[in-house]
Amino acid sequence: MGSIHEVAKHAGVSVATVSRVINNSTRVTEKTKSRVDKAIEELNYEPSILGRNLRTSESKLILVLLPSVANPFYTEIISGIEDTAISRGYHILLCETDSNPEREAIYFNLIRKHVADGVISMDPTVNKERLAELSADHPIVQCSEYDEEGTIPHVTIDNELAAYQAVKHLIKLGQERIALINSDEKFLYARERRRGYEKALVEYGLAVKKEWIYNANKLEFQSGQLAVRNLLSQGEKPTAIFAVSDIFAIGALKEMNIKGMRVPEDMAIIGFDKVSFSNMTHPPLTTVAQPMYRMGSISADMIINKICGKEVESIILDHELIIRDST
């Protein structure tokens, strides 16, 4: 995409004349207008709506789309994004989509209007068609969640493998009745982590029981509490829980505390993410650490490279099992 200066040079007119054409001024002859239009087409120049009268079309801003700032999983990623963006002369605008397509559309429009130069999408429910359409013309990368069939560069971890290893850790400790507290399986990570959970059980000849798989509606502590109440009401009770989020695991742990039951003796619990307060619980939570800061930092590098016109490739980062006292 050329600049307004290149268009002017190409058409042999002043920048002011190009601006007049773009703004449909009547003070331009038909001949000049068609010359400028041709230059715009040949250079594939897209005038920014808001920037039409600005000297530069770069905002040095990056939009970061995330479903909710209340999820501490994102806060460390944001830290990584910001530090790297700032070191490269960019700033970020956080957009909380609440997984709502209407909000998404509004934020996507900011890109179309060139308010920002590029997007890092962390929203697992982002409309894929819309994202693909936007990515054709604008720099976009995905962080954490991504589109399995899509072509948008992304940075993520191997969720299936991480879940498989977490469940294997429980099995190695002698656990045979292992429940899963999962998110809504409309999310890719939830489907991948369930696959890892089932793979480990099957590999060790353990039963995959439907009653032991609890899908939470909302990512909040209360969902973990509800899950434990549900699991303990089963005829055959599980003795261990793999929760796909520390939030669920902390809620589960809380409910065990309330019931006066011991963790890990009565119920071993393992979470996912290693959010900052996973170490503040009683007992501290075993969890799968995602390299959140690095994910953020790498995705900032990816989007800035893309803005600068460089080729970027998807990256899968390593996770790590952090064994504490809850298992």
Place this chain on the structure above:
Amino acid sequence: MGSIHEVAKHAGVSVATVSRVINNSTRVTEKTKSRVDKAIEELNYEPSILGRNLRTSESKLILVLLPSVANPFYTEIISGIEDTAISRGYHILLCETDSNPEREAIYFNLIRKHVADGVISMDPTVNKERLAELSADHPIVQCSEYDEEGTIPHVTIDNELAAYQAVKHLIKLGQERIALINSDEKFLYARERRRGYEKALVEYGLAVKKEWIYNANKLEFQSGQLAVRNLLSQGEKPTAIFAVSDIFAIGALKEMNIKGMRVPEDMAIIGFDKVSFSNMTHPPLTTVAQPMYRMGSISADMIINKICGKEVESIILDHELIIRDST
């Protein structure tokens, strides 16, 4: 503040003519110009710099400045801001300032460029002169923190009274040796809460001891842990702690757990904010609830009213002491 359409109607000219006057076009007679200028003045119309050639100058976006998304205190406020903003046709852009004046300046520029219509500032360290300067020309409100000497409308709670009541609660339980874990006193809320702490002690004839006042550098769990280590190393040890943030209180509680000491028997602990995690601790934390969602909702109403040219006034909301098992 009127719209360009109202100005045109008021002056009896077309919108295009108003636009020409604003842009100092030579194609307007002196007579027309003075008529338009008069209408602009009477309607108190402020033309947008970037929007000068746009049909509408409203972006329907609100900037929200906050020091850190990692502080869960802000997430519920953001929820309130978003719900109210959206119900009134606005969306928000979150800007994490990290209390860094350079970042602040970049986000303030977005307002000057009319990328957004107004600002809700929650940053306690925002540059006051810059904020006052910006507020002369642009809609700004402050939420939670505010400038004591300033004229910017704000929504907050009575921090001194809340702290006073929290400490009084400890005194009524028989506590006489009460420590304070405070934030850096460059923050207004930290100074106000310290005043409330001291006021309660003095009123009940208890000593205000310098060694029992711990000022944390950073708002993180570890600061609460460090504070407890420091307080327990004193010759005369406190038996109760008032922490100005749940984050500090949760860290303090954790450190007591690690040391095998009991809460509240060996140390009563009270926090501030009622963040969602404050109920997940062991034992659950006594805390001062701020009406965070309402603060957010009201500040959104305030800024939108200001954008629409209405007068708005500062509001002080009620807090509430939530007594749980840590005291």
